[in-house]
Amino acid sequence: MSTVMDVQERRKYIQQFKVNSVAENGYKRILIQLFGLMGHGKSSLINSCIYTLGDKEYEMKVEASGSDGSHTTERITYQLTECITMVDNRGFQYMADNEFGQVYAQLGNFFPLNQKVEWKKDFVELMSKVEDSDATPNYSDFIVPIFVHSAKSVMSDTEISSVKTFFSGCKNMTGVYPIVVLTHRLSKTDSNLEGKFRRTGAEQILEVENYTGRDNIKTRGRCSDLLAVIENALRDVKFRIEQNWNPVTERIKRKKFLLKFMHDFAIAEKEKEAVKKVQEARRNEYNRLKEKASNMWFARFPEF
Structure with missing residues (x-):
């Protein structure tokens, strides 16, 4: 009986x-944003x-995958209640550094909702997209991030x-x-995943078994596990809002974070490229000298 009441109360x-x-x-709406690997x-x-x-x-x-086997590439919203909306964001493909800025842009609401998300090739393109969002800035959404990970998948140290x-x-x-x-x-393969x-x-790790078209008997x-996901998100909202958060100030902070992150990433990429060029130049010079030495040897000792 207590479990029934728990479900009803939640x-x-x-x-x-x-x-x-x-x-x-x-704040007018709670935006529960879902992220994770595709x-x-x-x-x-x-x-x-x-x-x-x-x-x-x-x-x-929500269609889990397209006819071509690809997964979500749009930011699609799904209204749960009058003021709670879930967002199915474009997910990571490899959890690589170059994807972080793109995903943070979704998280910060700098990519429009209900539109296709196209990964931007470089810092300038992404920042241009972010600046476009200032034409109609959104200050009224309280954002809660949720990271979805399949318990069937084993996490490597690099992924961690x-x-x-x-x-x-x-x-x-x-x-x-x-x-x-x-x-x-129910299909967990790594007992140490948590x-x-x-x-x-x-801080919060919840395990669920999703309903499917073949397995949907409540x-x-x-039900309690799934409702706990939403309930915990709302309790985070309540905790933060009670600290007198200002939606305008918070959006400005998000933008500053994203700009700095992408700037630092762009600088790091340029430094990596410069190192690669130096290494390539050294390899080419080494090969040139090696070939020159070889030619001199055979010119001096043709019998070999």
Whole structure:
């Protein structure tokens, strides 16, 4: 009975949550932004949350992949309640450094919602896109990052380091540490996966099993797990807003962080390119001298 009440209370808390009831500060909407590697269950998690919150039959509102096998390349919004919206963002492909700026731009709301996200080739292109967002700046969304990772996937040390860097940036941009949601809980292959995410600095790690078209009979435990994802996001919102956050100031901070991050990345890339050119020049000179020495040897001792 307690589990039933837990599910009912969580659903009620989510459905009745009003951002302006926490504090009158300009926020109008909570934007729960999902990030992670492509194919790790972001779209399925949204389908499951919508299904768990409602009373209708299961419906695949979010397509997990396209006909060509590619995954989400748009920032698509899905309204959960009057003031809560989930965003299925374009995910990482490799968790590589050159993707961080692109993902941070989505997180900071500098890429428009409900449009295709195209990775920008360089610093200038990305900054131009960010500057375009100032034409219609959004100050009213409170952003909560959620990192979705499949429990079927094993994390390498390199990936752990990359995730740690990304999480630190998320916290600096939003003031909220990303909530980690491990999908495919029943198929976990790494018993130490939670411990690995603890090493990245993650404060909240939740495990869920998404509903699917073939497996959508609601159970108390599964509903409770999925609702806990949204509930924890809302409690982070409440905690931060009660500290008298200013939405205009916070957007300015996000932009400054992104500009600095991309500037530092561009400088680092130029330095790497310069080092590569020096190394290439040294190799070419070495090969030239080697060939010259070889020619001199054979010219002097043709019998060899």
